[in-house]
Amino acid sequence: MIKELTTIASAFIARFKNQPKIFEEGDMDKAILSAMGEGLYVVDEDYKVVLMNDMAVKMTGLQADKVIGQDLRKLITVFKDDRPLPNEERPASQVLKTGKVFMAGLADNLSIQPKSGPKFPVSATITPLKVGGTKGAVVVFRDISLEKQSKESIEKQVHERTKALIEEQARLDASINTINVGFILTDNKANIVTINPTAKHILCKSSTDLEPGAFHSSLIFNVKCTMEDIEKTFKSTYDLRTKILSSIDKKNPIEVKELQFNNLILHIFIAPIVVLEGDELVIIGSVVLVEDITLEKVIERSKDEFFSIASHELRTPLTSIRGNAAMLHDYYADKIEDNTFREMIQDIRESSIRLIEIVNDFLNVSRLEQGKIIFKKEQFDIVPIINEAIREVENLALQKGLYLRLATAKRFNSKVEADQERTKEVVANLISNAIKYTEKGGIELSLTTKDGFLKVSVTDTGRGIAREQQNLLFRKFQQAGESLLTRDTTKGTGLGLYIARMLMESMGGEIYLAASEVGKGSTFTFELPVAKT
Numbered sequence: 001m002i003k004e005l006t007t008i009a010s011a012f013i014a015r016f017k018n019q020p021k022i023f024e025e026g027d028m029d030k031a032i033l034s035a036m037g038e039g040l041y042v043v044d045e046d047y048k049v050v051l052m053n054d055m056a057v058k059m060t061g062l063q064a065d066k067v068i069g070q071d072l073r074k075l076i077t078v079f080k081d082d083r084p085l086p087n088e089e090r091p092a093s094q095v096l097k098t099g100k101v102f103m104a105g106l107a108d109n110l111s112i113q114p115k116s117g118p119k120f121p122v123s124a125t126i127t128p129l130k131v132g133g134t135k136g137a138v139v140v141f142r143d144i145s146l147e148k149q150s151k152e153s154i155e156k157q158v159h160e161r162t163k164a165l166i167e168e169q170a171r172l173d174a175s176i177n178t179i180n181v182g183f184i185l186t187d188n189k190a191n192i193v194t195i196n197p198t199a200k201h202i203l204c205k206s207s208t209d210l211e212p213g214a215f216h217s218s219l220i221f222n223v224k225c226t227m228e229d230i231e232k233t234f235k236s237t238y239d240l241r242t243k244i245l246s247s248i249d250k251k252n253p254i255e256v257k258e259l260q261f262n263n264l265i266l267h268i269f270i271a272p273i274v275v276l277e278g279d280e281l282v283i284i285g286s287v288v289l290v291e292d293i294t295l296e297k298v299i300e301r302s303k304d305e306f307f308s309i310a311s312h313e314l315r316t317p318l319t320s321i322r323g324n325a326a327m328l329h330d331y332y333a334d335k336i337e338d339n340t341f342r343e344m345i346q347d348i349r350e351s352s353i354r355l356i357e358i359v360n361d362f363l364n365v366s367r368l369e370q371g372k373i374i375f376k377k378e379q380f381d382i383v384p385i386i387n388e389a390i391r392e393v394e395n396l397a398l399q400k401g402l403y404l405r406l407a408t409a410k411r412f413n414s415k416v417e418a419d420q421e422r423t424k425e426v427v428a429n430l431i432s433n434a435i436k437y438t439e440k441g442g443i444e445l446s447l448t449t450k451d452g453f454l455k456v457s458v459t460d461t462g463r464g465i466a467r468e469q470q471n472l473l474f475r476k477f478q479q480a481g482e483s484l485l486t487r488d489t490t491k492g493t494g495l496g497l498y499i500a501r502m503l504m505e506s507m508g509g510e511i512y513l514a515a516s517e518v519g520k521g522s523t524f525t526f527e528l529p530v531a532k533t
Helices: 002-018 028-034 054-060 091-098 145-178 197-206 212-216 218-222 227-236 238-250 294-331 339-369 382-399 420-436 467-472 496-506
Strands: 039-044 049-052 076-080 102-104 110-114 120-131 134-143 182-187 192-195 254-261 264-277 280-292 378-381 403-406 415-418 442-450 453-460 510-517 521-529
Touching (some): 054 134, 091 102, 192 197, 192 227, 197 227, 197 280, 264 294, 339 496, 420 496, 496 510, 496 521
Antiparallel strands (some): 076 110, 182 280, 254 264
């Protein structure tokens, strides 16, 4: 295109030297130049305008018949970076002087301002031409105002987005670095990408040779190790890396409640990082949350050992107290004339019985948690077990004016596979609780089967449990009372349902609150596998 324009321009320069003129009507050259989408003007070696096309006239607002033969430098001012260029620095001057092509685009910040018009940015190509020793230049230019505005808008958006990303990254970093849980980002090969100070501290502790007890001292923060040490420790731990890679491979989160990590015990949660590429989900790494629970486990173990030892030591004297109190009550009650003294003996007897029950609860919890209870799996009919548990406590129900019954069971297999004594213990606990928290009406037990499990439900008409308190059930030392911070010590230790849950889970069953409404009562249900006949 430039070659053709140069040919046309050369012809016009030659023509202008003989007789300056603009296009004749029907001139083919005019038709070609008028069809251009860019502005074009041609100057000779003295910078005088030889030719302007229609687009140049439209963009500059100059009249073609009045500018032909005029010095273009007096008609149009050229700017570079908003600075007006002196004549010798103007691009056309440089082209006329050097004979080299000049090109300017959006990034060059070139703009022009006609004598009587507004300034606007342009892209330009200026080509030298020579005809028989006559020099000149062809200037092709285009208004790029919209492109510049678009570029500035894009640059503004990019700047704002970059700023937002930087701020978001700063907030994220601050959040990650200040949480007291270890946070690790890995790639899909389980290599560390990002790690927060808490995770560094945990891995640093595990890479030292200190005794485990030393980790519970504030002096641990003086332990020094490098990032290289931490990465080495991380990579050398087979269990942790295996679980991370398993989470990535299966695309599922993994929680490990207790992971032996060198000389620490950790609680780990691992979640894969998934991105959508096209129609496919791709794993690019994982998030690993790490919590050091070594201290908690040591304290818990010490507490359990204390309860176990204390319970064993208490049981013998309490048994003696209960036995002697029972003998006084059974054999000497008629001989004691002082009613107050007789009541004191009765209080001693009842209190010793309650204390022994509490001690037994402590011992059962300790044994269950340490896996020291042996379960005898056998097949038995659960109906006689329920009837026996009812008979043992029906006097308590009668004293409160409550009914206590087993609903007539439909004809189905009521044999289960479990430990018979432990099952009776759970049934008795549920019935006792129902009696304890029911003032009128009564308690009914019912049986159903579903999906290979026998369901035993204990329904009472008692006080019921508020929804917000139901999540406290089956927890250690917790009662579903009105306050999280207080306990009704007259209603037990808060271990009964916790022990029942552990017993059920150890026998392959489960126990749960099936329904409860305040003021109307509750239904507790446990399930055990039906015996295979």
